[in-house]
Amino acid sequence: MAHSLKAPFFSLPSELINNILTFLPLSDLLSVGLVNRALQEHSLQDTLYQPLVQANVPGSTLRKPEHSTWRELFKTHHPYWFIAKNKIWFADNAHTGKLVIARYNHRLNAIEAYAIVAERRHPAIQVWDAHPEAIIHSFHPRIQLDLNAATLHLDASTYAEVAGEQKDRLQGEMQMAGFTRVRSAAGLYTRLILTRPWPSERTYENTPVWPPLTIPSPVRTRTDSATQFRGASNRPAMLEELSTATFRIRNWMQFSPRIHTQNIHFGEQTTTWATIPEECYTPTRRKPWQGIWCGDYAGHGCEFLAIMQPDNPKPLPERAERAMRVCDRLGSDDSSDSWTTAPTESPNLDEETQARSSTASSDSHTNRQGSAPTSDSSSSRQLPSSEEDDSIYSGRIEAVKLTGDPNIPRGEYTFIAPDIGPKGLIRVARDNLFQGARIVRSLGHIAGAAFTDDDYIPSQLILISHDRLAQYWEAFGHVSFYQRVNIEEFTRIP
Incomplete structure (x- = not known):
């Protein structure tokens, strides 16, 4: 048996054996080291642990530690490397939640996580020619990590x-x-x-x-x-x-x-x-709106949400499905070519929907209010659909809050666009503020304080660009804006 272990595998050059071992996961590498003394020596090679460390530090290329080996570095933080590897973490704190960015800090040899926060800045009022009655404020948030205290x-x-x-x-x-x-x-x-x-x-x-x-x-x-x-x-x-x-x-x-x-x-x-699987928030050519976004929720401040474009979406929530049926009965507004969104005085709404719309106070829905891009944001506007790859306009867009407020808490949908393709298309904007942007049917999630009497109402999702979205809440006369967050910017350590 001893002779069989030396041949033919152990007749290979040491470099080749080490190269073979690089393909093993940690559990198998440790098991190989228990076979015999020769394999144990191979399994302890420091070069085998460099890729194990690097795989858990996305976005940065680490240098060899000055005062330790790769193996010692890996052991130091094992089994907590997964926290740095997954980068994005959100908490179940009641209502508000919390969003942090985790990373490995090679300067401190520490895995750390800091809350990501946003400041709305002073808004400017703008006018939308298509709906001059709408309340619109600019929204260009300052997004940063709160480095004052590590989570x-x-x-x-x-x-x-x-x-x-x-x-x-x-x-x-x-x-x-x-x-x-x-x-x-x-x-x-x-x-x-x-x-x-x-x-x-x-x-x-x-x-x-x-x-x-x-x-x-x-x-x-x-x-x-x-x-x-x-x-x-x-x-x-x-x-x-x-x-x-x-x-x-x-x-x-x-x-x-x-x-x-x-x-x-x-x-x-x-x-x-x-954490949220990376493939669910990483944009692709066919899913350009996937990502982590910051939204303007007026009185509730800025909130963070995950926007996803699922391949096989689940059925709509029951109340969202009911809102869709109401919208289908109402049809389109011929005068503006828009999707009418349940005004409180509409006689076509069912009694329950009218009651929810009419009794909801403006404070209960301030988390729906938003802002518009300023006049210098024309470079971010969506190109007319004839100049775009139409293949991206298909399927569903759904947004889930990673942080929340007393009305719609973390973990809940904030809006859903059931179909951004031809079936959901309202029009392509030709007015000044959103020229060239595709406007599609969507459903907004509303609720009273403490997430009571939650419901969905029709709205319009405006696809301004791949990094900027707007939502027109016609029943409330507000426009909400959302801006993509560059997560990689916060995971890198100089």
Whole structure:
């Protein structure tokens, strides 16, 4: 048997054997190292770990660490590399949620995540010739990372601070560096907790899972726990049980032991975080509007949403389907060649839709108000359809909030354009503000405070460019604007 192990594989040059091992995933590479001493020596070659590290740092090419090997660097952050690799993470905080950008900081040798925020800036009023009564404000947000406080920070010192009964990285809670103050004073505490997937066959419409079912994801995890996820059953016992699409963060405040004899956690909160598959927000030639976008929601400020163009979309929500049927009965407005959007006085609406439209206060829908491009934005306008590749005008566009407000919370649809092709086309704009833009039928999601009495109403989605969209809420006389976010800009470390 010993002779058979030396031939023919071990007669190959070492360089060729190492090259073969580069094609193995980590689990197989570690298994190969257990076969015999010769393969163990090959499996420990530092060059084999460089691609494992690099695969988890998208958008940047790392240099060899000065004071450690590639293997040591990989081990330092294992199994948390998936956080940096997935880049985009959003939380299930009630109503508002939170969106962060995660990355590996080679200067600090740390995996970190910062909230992405946007400032609306001072708007300018504009007039749309086709609908001069519409309220329109310019929208050019300043989007940046909030570098004042990291949401997540993992470095070598973090992994030495494992809390809880289980002291391993999979089941323990990581006390994140930089979050704990001196023990004799009050402090804010933050711990990171790994998760395990919730079985898809046990996931139904009302199952409390994150990410929500509005976001395509092969992996979800539960969001409810009687023990605040302290039980071992909520966490992976082995790497095969680790969810690389979700994790949790536990926050609390703890006062000085001089005041309290027991370590009492005040305001403890556990949030679940999820990522969105990259293929769902990466634009392609056939799906140019996919991406992470920032929207103007007036009184609620700026919010972030994922705009997706699914190949096999799910059926429309029941209330959205009902709104579509109402629109089909109403038909088109012959005078403006637009899609009439349920004015409150319309006698053709069913009673329930009229009631929702008439009783909703303007404050309940301020998160629908938006802004228009300023006069210098003509370069971003959509070309007339005759000059475009018509193949991109097909299928559905749906937008899901990654952050939310008291009316429409995170994880919910904000608008859906069921068909941007010929069946959904209203017209190609010829007026001054949106000249050449394709205008298609869409459905906007509205609700009262605390997400009560939510419903969908007809609206018009204006495809200004691949980086800029507008939504005309005819019933409310407002235009909302959306601008694409360049995620890669925030993931690079100089």
